[in-house]
Amino acid sequence: MANSNASPIQTHLQRFLETRQPPKTFCPSEVARALSNEELQTEGAKEWREVMPTVREVVWEMRDRGEVEVLQKGEVLAADTTLDQVKGPIRVRKAV
Structure with a gap:
């Protein structure tokens, strides 16, 4: 259930997380x-x-907070990987 104070980005992220169960x-x-x-x-934005x-920052x-895992090339990124270190698609x- 979406938080009424959530941004549209957070709301859509939650929806994707609720509909795509791991390992999806x-x-x-x-x-x-x-x-x-x-x-x-x-x-x-236009x-x-x-x-x-912004989407990547929210992710x-x-x-x-331990709510999601971020993968690149099929591998879960290490916990100490910063957003600035990631180049390319995630x-x-x-x-889980």
Whole structure:
């Protein structure tokens, strides 16, 4: 159930996590693409690509709280991997 104070990004992330059970993963861009034009405007964006840095930041916050795992090339990233160290596509799944 979505938190009424949650941002549209958080709401969509939660929905993806609830519908994709491990080991299924999703790409953060799927979350960005799911945002409506109105939701993009609330994030100060005109298109989904503009919110990708924010989506990745929210994913990292969730990872730091132990809610999700972040994978790259099929491998779960080490807990001490920072967002700045990650180049290229990532996948997300609910923590197991």
